[in-house]
Amino acid sequence: MKKTLFALSLIMLFPIGANAETESSTADNAPAATEQTASIESPTVNSGTIESSGTVNSTVASATDNSEVKDIQQAKDDTIDQIEKETGVKKSSDPIGSEHDTNKIREMLKGETMKSIITPSEVDSYTDQQLLNAMTLCERISSDTYGLDVSGYARILQALYKDKSLSWDKIENIMNYNPSNYTNALEMIDQIDSLQAYLAALYPSNSSFMPIRQMSNQELSNVLKYISPIQEKMIGTEGDFFPGIIAWISRYAEKDEVRNGVTTSSTTETSTTESSTVTSTTNSAENKAPAKDNNDKKEDKGGFLPKTGEERRTWLTAAGVIILAIIAFIMIRRNRKK
Known part of the structure; x- marks a missing residue:
């Protein structure tokens, strides 16, 4: 009988011990697997910089592609090209400047190179005051866009007093408003009505010199x-804004998406993209990081035992001891009855 009970106890304890060894082995290997998974999925945190599937910097850098201000020189060239096409007057390396001697003005207008634009007899038909008015307007348009040569001046003179697509009376009344006095285009929004009156007088949509599309205030x-x-980037990098603000307004007035507010220029876009990219990457890292913390907390609930599977093995050993004690107790009672 004793041998039978002892054999039965061994049979019962064997699966328990084997199971303890298996669970211990699994527990020992679990941290390595966890570490491997974490190394693949979790972003690397290095001195406060989060890196996931490439660095944030590389992601942000790619966001600056297709940028309106990525190449300032190209942006300037495109604006100047459009004004040259609209006016038929090239940006001059030798602008007419501020000439108020009417005799010299007439002399320039009668030069050989000007005969295809204006005849000597037409020049003589203009009064000195008309020549001076045209010169005043030429100086302002040069400030609004870029320097004009004598051919540009002749075209302005004709727009005022030949085809009369410009009205000096309207222009004179609004000349106190100067768009070049503003350091940033946003400041002009507060006086949008004055800007509208300025554009309507100097650059009406029916002008024979430089028409600008009429727009609503919005x-x-x-x-x-x-x-x-x-404008802000150009002033920051080059110290000035060229060509003048009116040239830029003229260029973008022809772009439906800009005029309708569908798109914004790249500085704003890049800033927004950078912010959303960093936020998204950070949130991704934060969502993954707490998982490791939660696992650590669960492992810590085991008290003072090391995290190697020993907790389960000790419990199974204690269970085996209890079973042996019960068997021994039964055997002692039977011996006493005998």
């Missing part, structure tokens, strides 16, 4: 908002 505000970051 459309013009959208154009100014688009120009603002370009």
Whole structure:
């Protein structure tokens, strides 16, 4: 009988011990697997910089592609090209400047190179005051866009007093408003009505010299908002804004997406993209990081035992001892009865 009970106890304890060894082995290997998974999925945190599937910097850098201000020189060239096409007057390396001697003005207008634009007899038909008015307007348009040569001046003179698509009376009344006095296009929005009157007088849509598309206040505000970051970057990198603000307004007034406020220039876009990219990457890292912390907390609930599977093995050993004690107790009772 004793041998039978002892054999039965061994049979019962064997699966328990084997199971303890298996669970211990699994527990020992679990940390390595966890570490391997973490190394694949979790972002690397290095001195406060989060890196996931490539660095944030590389992601942000790619966001600056297709940028309106990525190449300032190209942006300037495109604006100048458009004004040259509209006016038929090239940006001059030798602008007419501020000439107020009417005799010299007439002399320039009668030069050989000017005969295809204006005849000597036409020059003589203009009064000295008309020549001076045209020169005043030429100086302002040069400030609004870029320097004009004598051919540009002749075209302005004709727009004022030949085809009369420009009215000096309207222009004179609004000349106190100077768009070049603003350091940023956004400041012009507060005086949008004055800007509208200025454009209507100097650059009406029917002008024979430089027409600018007529826009609503909202459309013009959208154009100014688009120009603002370009202007800010240009002044920051080059110290000035060239060509003048009116040239930029003229260029973007023809772009439906800018005029309707569908798009913004790249400085704003890049800033927003960088912010969303960093936030998204950070959130991704934070969502993964707590998982490891939670696992650590669960492992810590085991008290003072090391995290190697010993907790389960000790419990199974204790269970085996209890079973042996019960068997021994039964055997002692039977011996006493005998």
